[in-house]
Amino acid sequence: MADVLVVGELKNGELKKISKELTSAARKIADAIGGKVHTLIITDNVDAFAGDLKAVGADAVIGANLGEFSPEGYANGIFAVIQEKKPAVVLMPHSAQGKEYSARVAIKANAGIVADAVALSVDGGKVVAKKPIYSGKAYANFKVSSDIQMFTVRANSQEVTPKDGAGAVEKSGASVGEVRTKSLSKDLSGGNKVQLADASIIVSGGRGIKGPENWPIIQDLADTLGAALGASRATVDAGWISHSHQVGQTGKTVSPNCYIACGISGAIQHLAGMGSSKYIVAINKDGDAPIFKVATYGVVADLFEVVPALTSEFKKVLG
Template identity: 50%
Template sequence: MAKGVMIVAEQRDGALRKISFELASTARKLADQSGDEVSAILLGAGIEGLAAELGKYGVDKVFVGDNAALEPYVTEAHAAVTAQIVKDNDPAIVLFGASVQGKDLSGRVAAKLAGGLATDCTDVKLDGGNLVAIRPMYAGKCFGEVVFNSAPAMASLRPNVFPAAENAKAGAVTKVDVAVDAPKSKVLEVQKDTSGKVDLTEANVIVSGGRGMKGPEGYAILEELADVLKGTVGASRAAVDAGWRPQKDQVGQTGKVVSPNLYIACGISGAIQHLAGMSSSKCIVAINKDAEAPIFTKADYGVVDDLFKVVPELTAVCKKLVA
């Protein structure tokens, strides 16, 4: 009988990603309710040493697939190995990150296992021992509760929404033999972000700008505020389409879904497609000169004024506070 909660951990360049700890902590919480075990799949090359870190977040057992063919991430190889480990171990629940990599992987794995997958969930709970996944629908206009009639129940969790809490366990490391068939695809080149900034999906603070920034040079004041708050700069699609910011900065339905502790929206009207990407932020501040802008319906704090006046003043105050 299917039993236990399994997570699919993510690492990049030999370091576990934050989402891995969020998955581990969430799985621990669920498993404690059902008295089950938490296991993790960790794939890559030369990554065995990372398994102990997962133990600190409550993982009981880590299946490590260490193989040169699994580094860097390739959908085909990772999906095949992940599906095989799930099949061999028969967990009741499998959790992925709804990160760029997790979104890519989870659909493939679900198809291979012919199981149900609830994507981009913002909450999970157990009902009679069965997983119930809660996910935003219709660009965040409502939330749906998903139940599963297939096993394992699979869900991908939105990054930065679920708390990561240490929960000391001495996670046993089980090395699994991974047979990787000759892949039909291979990574030719990896273009790395050299900005040194935290990825938007993992950022605690995002200062975002839209068409109201007037042009690419307007973003200098957002960069300055973001630097003071140790945050990252985001953008609306209008700004990206205008060529003011790179596509990787886009927040929204066709950009990244973010859930920082603080989201400061500057000169962004709050179109439904933008809200779909940021309305799960814990605190939203909107700066817009139009008091009727829809962004204010989602904002915890709103400033109706010219952003070119407000942002530098806010930066000056923040500088004093962090000095």
């Protein structure tokens, strides 16, 4: 029992990048503990994703048709695959869906689980997961002592490394089993153009944008870069934008490759949601703003001059 099972994720029928990130991370773990990598995709069309997952290390790409998302149904189906494959390690996305089913899966499998890992390594045959604690002010390392070790992993925290696996395609007969809740309706009005949690670039605006009429300046930069639009709580509380855009302790936790903060002071509660971003670019006219303590690049200037200039330069470069 040294195999690693990855639960991948689709969005609108497309493979989400987290599926490759987790498969790549699983490959490294499996190579260290001497096992195979199985990547489970909830779909009736697993063949469509097998090539991409094989190329990042999947030995088996398993399709399970569990229908429309339900936390209970997915937990039942994923647990059925765990019973069949008997993995030592299970990696799940720390996504909106993953957060809903992962703890249920852990309870069913009588396994310990570490949520929101941002780094994974192997020590003495066991996985060590690094995760933020105290709202991102510090990090701690954890091991899981149960036979099955489970982890949810933050998007964009793992490198995708090309490495061929065996890539066998399997169709699982796992079913949703008994589901005791029923989805009655959906309100998608808060949906962003690019989803914050998965975005590799985020452009965020704070109180420094002065009012909701100025969002187009920030949105224009975001659109040019193919980025998601984020916001500080001050702008959400002021009613300038919906809470679905809020980044921070009481908003979304994000970990993009690049986070561009425009007119955001960098309060600890905001940093709690974006502090693990790979590169942080801060644009703020106050050189003493705390955001500059975490920024990779800082521009001390008026955002109303800098942001349109950046957008125009990116438009020239990116066409």
